[in-house]
Amino acid sequence: MSIVLTPDLHSSRIARINPVAKLGAALLVSLTLVLTIDWVSAGVALVLEAVLLPFAGVSARQFWLRTAPIWIAAVAAAIATALYGADSGETVWRLGFVTVTQGSLALAGAIALRVLAIGIPGVILFATSDPTELADGLAQLVRLPARFVLGALAALRLVGLFVDDWRALAMARRARGLGDGRNPIAVLRRWGSQAFALLVLSLRRGSKLATAMEAKGFGGDSARTWARSSRFGAAETAMVAIGAAIAVIAASCAVVAGTWSFVVS
Structure with missing residues (x-):
């Protein structure tokens, strides 16, 4: 069972596409939106992505749970930009050295849309991808070094153990009477000592895993063979084409509307 895919995502259309194609499509959209800060390109890309979202096989509950950090980041970025962004236009609100203008509000909206669209x-796409399939594709199709890809895959597989270790340490400390303090300072000290214990445990497990992988030949310089063949077919080509189409349409709409603005200019 994948640590990313849930049972109802295995049968979705996007889940059956090679993760390399999904990564390529996401990169095309992201790189286009990174080049400019305007609300038209980000808004158009977000609308097109919303139209394609039902094909991902993600329920409403899964969508909001998985994307909650993105929405929080978008709101935080918008507030920070509105308060401390470049001032232009009429002043909407002022408090001491903090000024909110029409220009900073427009920039805040563009930033929020761009965070969501990216x-x-x-x-x-990551939620509908199996890490092992992604590693196979990166090594076989993109030709990334196998040692790097397999090491990253092994580290990703340990994320679940990382969470379990944190919970086990918390329960062990509580069993010894070290986790009952409600004082904020005591809580911070407990988290600090628990984080240090988790770091030591992680380093020990990482060194053991590295030794085991070296013993099994994962660090060799000879060409590797793969148990699963990673293929790039018509569905994968269509996925990349969809990402390119979203990027081109979003950029074209921004250029036609006159809002396209290179961030390096």
């Missing part, structure tokens, strides 16, 4: 498809 973050949401990345989260959804």
